[in-house]
Amino acid sequence: MTPVSPAARPVVLQARGLGKRFGATLALDGVDLALRAGEVHALMGQNGAGKSTLIKLLTGVERPDRGSVELDGRVIAPSTPMEAQRDGIGTVYQEVNLCPNLSVAENLYAGRYPRRRRLRMIDWRQVRDGARSLLRQLHLELDVDAPLGSYPVAIRQMVAIARALGVSARVLILDEPTSSLDEGEVRELFRVIAQLRERGMAILFVTHFLDQVYAVSDRITVLRDGCRVGEYAVADLPPAALVNAMVGRDLPTVAGADAERAPPPDAPPAIDAQGLGCRGKLHPVDLQVRRGEMLGLGGLLGSGRTELARLLFGLDRAERGELRIGGERVELKHPADAVVRGLALCPEERKTDGIVAELSVRENIVLALQARQGWRGMSRARQDELARQLVQALGIKAADIETPVGLLSGGNQQKVMLARWLVTEPRLLILDEPTRGIDVAAKQELMAEVTRRAHAGMAVLFISAETGELTRWCDRIAVMRERRKAGELPGGSTEARVLAMIAGD
Amino acid sequence: MNAVAPAATSAAAGRRPWWRRRAQVPLLVTLVLFVAMAGAGGVLYHGFLTPQVFLNLLIDNAFLCIVAVGMTFVILAGGIDLSVGAVVAFSTVLLAELVQRHGWPPLAAIALVLAVGTGFGAGMGVLIQRFRLQPFVVTLAGMFLARGVATLISVDSIDIDQPWLASVANLRLPLGGGSMLSVGALVALAVVAAGALLAGASSFGRTVYAIGGSESSARLMGLPVDATVVRVYALSGFCAALAGVVYTLYMLSGYSQHALGLELDAIAAVVIGGTVLAGGSGYVLGTLLGVLVLGLIQTLIVFDGELSSWWTRIVIGALLLAFCLLQRLFRRKEIKP
Structure with missing residues (x-):
């Protein structure tokens, strides 16, 4: 070209x-x-x-x-x-925004159908012929009467482009x-x-x-x-x-993310995945997070970050590879298996996967701990104590520990989510985009507490799309690309290096 | 998945005529079921396979058919309308009240009933669209409201002896060979024809399908989603009111307890007719077939004479389940969202 x-x-x-x-x-x-x-x-x-x-x-x-x-x-x-x-102006979106239930031809002409003169009814013959000739311009031979959903995403994308062409x-x-x-x-x-x-x-x-x-x-x-x-x-x-x-110009590393925090390189691994993979979702990945270490996991949307987290937490079952938690070989069939072994996952979608909006701050915080304890109850005094501790440690702004979580701001909801897992004192905490949609101050408080816990020996897997956060907070950065691990970078690497690895340059 | 080009060629080679497409299978199954049931009736019962038996299916289920056509659009758009049975009852009461007790000319009364039903549906549509309320809840409220108001107008059944209405009710169109159709049945057929045309060849109809497939996509494709949602419920309200008029002629009375549970029969007919409950796929003609299947089950039980009429319900329930399962199996293979 x-x-x-x-x-x-x-x-x-x-x-x-x-x-x-x-x-x-x-x-x-x-x-x-x-x-x-x-x-x-x-x-x-x-x-x-x-x-x-x-x-x-x-x-x-x-x-x-x-x-x-x-x-x-x-x-x-x-x-x-x-x-x-x-x-x-024609647009083709990342997620193809056409209707899978309609035929290919109809997706090309929806909203601007050719009409017959009588009764202004849609002229389907013209729709089909027009669709074929539009697709031919892109050298595509499709059955224009088949539902769009019966074609793979790549073809749907071409159809979306053809639609944009069709509106001249x-x-x-x-x-x-x-x-x-x-x-x-x-x-x-x-x-x-x-x-x-x-x-x-x-x-x-x-x-x-x-x-x-x-x-x-x-x-x-x-x-x-x-x-x-x-x-x-x-x-x-x-x-x-x-x-x-x-x-932009490389920002100087923020205070606190310097070498003194780095865990001793001989710390035993909290979790050790060898060739962990799942067909169609993730190519085999080797990943190790040592005790007291904060490992950043970067990559684009769809690069396999979240998929890896799901495998580690037992949300999806690994088809190959082996996983050791605290040196012991395990096979996670269910998230409960992971929780029992001291893993915790703060999911990306806190609204749908995380908080229970109607329950109070206290109830949300003790939820995971109680689940692990099973039917044995936990005294109210103990619950109050735990909740108060964490509300203070994370700076959760709520009128009271009995306030329903739904009334809190997004940042504070996120902190409650984190608190829930921190009370279980996990061996490994997986944070999937914990900072999405929350303000800077809340982000700082949240990460400060996570860092403090890491000092105390908790391993952290920190997933983020923002390279700045990865370089600022993490001891080591692993980058995912196209559903495999692209490589690892030491903590304190420049954003440019991380970005270059993410983009595959 | 390989490169695009081979996928494209294999797709072209895999072109199938419409009746071989998977999405059509539930509809074909309904057709086969109808023919098989009719055949079984013919073998089992004397005098079953006469034209009038089948025309009676239409005469006796005209109101259900009309309601079900409106319901088809609602379900295609991914919604539900639970108010239609109550709107039918309300329409019978309003029509009877106006004509019998207030001496309105029948045609004026019918026009008003249709306008009220349409407006009622449009109102629910606005609530659903503007305030993002669940169609289930809004139309449930509409159902209580419509039947409640019908009871307010008249607790008792109002019999109709207005001469013009009575003569229209008894009017029969002879089709030769002693068979005939009622006015209600003709209206139902007209509604089915208009509905099929509207769904298949108008931009309103196609937008309904698009919304049922993916509302956000429909919006980004630049289709008038908001207006269409309101119109869909207005259409369903209109169909319910029209069915109410037909029902009034059929029963020659207006009563707040008419058409109890009709909305559920209509939903059953739509689903058995091959429309997917999640929206986006189905046909108005399939709905007609669904109504006929329901009517045929009833007729078979009447011909038998010994079975409890509740068997109708049991069979409908079983069919409904079977069709939902069938749809799930076939849709999953054809369309990956």
Whole structure:
């Protein structure tokens, strides 16, 4: 793919000064973006940099607080996805947003059916013929009458692209289209992208994978913390520079994450997985967490982070490999097996998998301990004592330990979740994205207590999508990519190194 | 999974005509069941296989058929409407009250009944859509409300002797060979035809299917989800009111305790007709078939003469379970969400 001469291409879509605030957070702060006909434009940035917000504004899912969007020199302000489509902006989302129960043809034409003149009924013959010719443009031969759900995700993605083409899009937005595709499918997608570029379409391509950016893009816009860092021609921005632009200058390591905390390297492993894997979910992984060690686990959505945590905790059964907990070989059939052996998991979705909103802070905190004790009761005085201790240690802000957890803020709910597992004094604590959606202060308090426990000998597996958190808090960082372990980095590595390993550069 | 290209070719090669598609299997099973039951009836009972027996299925179940068509749309959109039986009862009472006790011209009264039913359904739709309430709860409340108000209007059954209504009720369309259809049955057939057209070839109908498949996708595809949800419940309310009019003609009375449990029969008919309870898949014509199967079970038991009529319920219950299982088996293989 030869880089085009940047100046020659006319700008199709020009966004100026787009800003969007969600509650207290400024998600996007005066961002400019220019998409040119016949160019693939990569949008890069870390989690939370504002990529998804920008896409939501362009596709009418959200409306900007300020700024404007021009398409072919005409100002547009789509307030629904349908309006954006009519304006000529087609979008293919990460999770294919089509209806699996409808036929392929119908998914291509829903919302803009050709009608027969009499009674304005849908002309199905025209729908089918149109669908076939649309798909043929992408060199796809599908049974257009089959339900979309009978095809694999890669094909559904192609259908989504065909739909975007069908609405005669001038601009095509591909939001992480490759995250659920395998290598061959990615190649096929790139072939289609190249073909659309030939036709003069302006394409915005969002991805986490650096190699993919360099494989198809002509131009790169980098976002960081809701701001535009800059727009670059691909040739002017080598991968290392791109990563630096995404991360910003490397922050000095925050106090507390220095060498003194590192556990003695000869500490016995709390948990030791050798070749642990499960077909279709996780390639065999070796992983060791020593007593008193905080191991970070990084990787993109779908890289296998959560899958690994589920295997370690017995939520899914490992099909191969062996697992030792405290030196003893075990086979976890059920989370209860893991809990008995001193494992604890703070799940990602606290609302659905974690807290019981109607129960009080005290009841939520003693839940896991009580479950482990079985039918033997726990005195009320003991319960109160435990709950008070943890409320204080974690700085949980609640009127009273009898307050229903549902009334607490997100950060405090998360702390209650953590408290529940801390009272069981686990050998290994698995934290799956514990800091998602909670404020900075709560994050600090939460991690301070976890760190303190780690000093006392608890092993921690800390899963996070934010590289900054991994480098700040962890003694060692393991990175997952494409459902296998990509490698390990020592604690205190720069964010850029972690990011590079995550992106597979 | 390999590269895309081979998958694409094999998909094209695997093209099957519609009757071989897995999603159609439950519908085919219903059809086979209907034919088999009719055949068994013919063998067992004298005089069973006459045209009028089958036309009576339509005459005696016209109101169920109309309600079930409305219910089909609700279920296709992934909802449920428990209020329809009560709305039928309410409509019979309102119609009888207006015509018998207030001397309204029948056509004006019917128009009002239809408008009230539609508005009632639309109201529930707004509650469900705007406030994100569970359809189950909203329509349960609607059910209590409608039957309660019907009882407020009149505790006792109101008999109808208004001459025009009585003559329409007794009107029969001869089909030759001594067989005939009632006005109610004709209305039911018209509703089925209109429903099938609406579901299959209007953008409203297709949006209903899309919502049942994935509401968030439908939204991102730019379909008018909110308006469609309200319209679906309005349509169901309209069908219930229309069924109420037909029921009034059938019974020539209005009574708050008419059509008890009709909503459950309607749901059963829809499911046995091949519509998936989770929404997104099914046919209005399948619903007609489901209604006919229910009617046929009843007819068989009547012909037998010795079986308790409660056997109808038991058989319907068993069929319902069997069909849900069947759907689960076939849908799972065809569609991976």
